[in-house]
Amino acid sequence: MDIQKTHVEAEHAHDSPLISCRFSPSGEEVVFGAEDFHVHRWNANADRKVSLNTEAWVRALAFAGKDGPLITGGYDGRLMWWPDPAASPKPIRTIDAHEGWIRAIAISPDGARLASVGNDRAIRLWKVADGAPIHEFEGTTVVEDKSIGHESHIYNVAFHPGGTSLVTGDLKGQLIEWDLKALRPKRSWTAESLSKYDKTFRAQIGGFRDLLFDASGSKLFGSGITKVTNAFAGVGNPSVVEFNWDDGKQLNEYLTKPKLQGVAWRTVLHPDGPIIAAHGGSGGSLVFWKPGQTDSTHQVKLPQNARDLDLHPDGKRLAVACSDSKLRLCLMEAKAN
Numbered sequence: 001m002d003i004q005k006t007h008v009e010a011e012h013a014h015d016s017p018l019i020s021c022r023f024s025p026s027g028e029e030v031v032f033g034a035e036d037f038h039v040h041r042w043n044a045n046a047d048r049k050v051s052l053n054t055e056a057w058v059r060a061l062a063f064a065g066k067d068g069p070l071i072t073g074g075y076d077g078r079l080m081w082w083p084d085p086a087a088s089p090k091p092i093r094t095i096d097a098h099e100g101w102i103r104a105i106a107i108s109p110d111g112a113r114l115a116s117v118g119n120d121r122a123i124r125l126w127k128v129a130d131g132a133p134i135h136e137f138e139g140t141t142v143v144e145d146k147s148i149g150h151e152s153h154i155y156n157v158a159f160h161p162g163g164t165s166l167v168t169g170d171l172k173g174q175l176i177e178w179d180l181k182a183l184r185p186k187r188s189w190t191a192e193s194l195s196k197y198d199k200t201f202r203a204q205i206g207g208f209r210d211l212l213f214d215a216s217g218s219k220l221f222g223s224g225i226t227k228v229t230n231a232f233a234g235v236g237n238p239s240v241v242e243f244n245w246d247d248g249k250q251l252n253e254y255l256t257k258p259k260l261q262g263v264a265w266r267t268v269l270h271p272d273g274p275i276i277a278a279h280g281g282s283g284g285s286l287v288f289w290k291p292g293q294t295d296s297t298h299q300v301k302l303p304q305n306a307r308d309l310d311l312h313p314d315g316k317r318l319a320v321a322c323s324d325s326k327l328r329l330c331l332m333e334a335k336a337n
Contacts, residue, residue, distance in 0.1 A: 073102030169208030198231030280305030
């Protein structure tokens with residue numbers, strides 16, 4: 001891998017702007033959501049695309065383990081389970097899970113549980129096997145004389161690799177750890193730099209556009225927008241914030257150099273070290289950092305805004321969902337002669 005040689009290896013042209021993407025566990029397919037109210041499963045090697053009618057924009061995508069189904073969460077509040085496309089392009093089951101947008105979903109480390117969050121400020125747990133509800137976290141709970149609960153739209157969710165806790169992040173930059181054994185909130189803290197109230201436009205902007213743990217579970221990363229000067233136009237800089245999980249203290253805030261305008265929509269942690277984010281705003285970019293070095297070490301300019309990305313299982317490729325209706329596959333190696 002050589003991040004300095006990263007380039008667009010292939011493109012798939014769609015007929016509607018893309019908003020999300022994930023590789024299948026095998027890496028043979030890229031699944032992407034688009035503004036045409038469908039999710040599409042594209043196999044580049046076979047040049048085959050199967051379209052799934054979600055009847056809503058889908059930003060939340062997850063595969064339930066190596067051999068599990070694809071699960072989607074739509075802006076209409078529905079969760080859908082999808083089989084292998086060779087079997088049927090119709091959902092196995094559909095659940096009215098939330099009132100309003102489902103912002104994010106996550107699969108537990110053992111593949112047995114699904115967590116979903118959205119604009120209704122509810123955190124719901126489901127059985128992956130049959131979609132049965134397990135538990136709902138909602139409202140506020142008093143913990144050590146402190147009231148803990150989300151007061152704004154919940155933007156993201158992630159399971160700790162240990163499987164005993166869950167973390168959620170909202171529009172106002174609040175993080176809450178939920179104890180999955182006691183089924184109650186454990187602690188709460190805030191990433192001040194990732195949210196701002198713009199007094200001129202009377203609007204809150206920011207929030208956790210992504211949340212993820214490192215493999216050890218000792219560090220938590222959240223991405224979004226910082227240093228906002230105009231909420232109406234979304235003028236600010238992409239940011240990735242790193243926390244120590246044990247005490248919640250912020251360790252680093254990764255920023256772009258030279259400065260980019262927009263949002264870090266999704267972040268992946270490469271096993272070999274680099275932190276990689278998809279940026280969209282005034283154009284699109286892939287941004288790379290070395291752990292502990294807060295200025296970006298490399299940027300790859302894309303033809304248009306990047307809205308999502310994912311890392312291929314081989315560790316060499318990235319899938320990038322772009323607003324110009326194209327899915328781009330980027331290779332982090334030198335071009336073949």
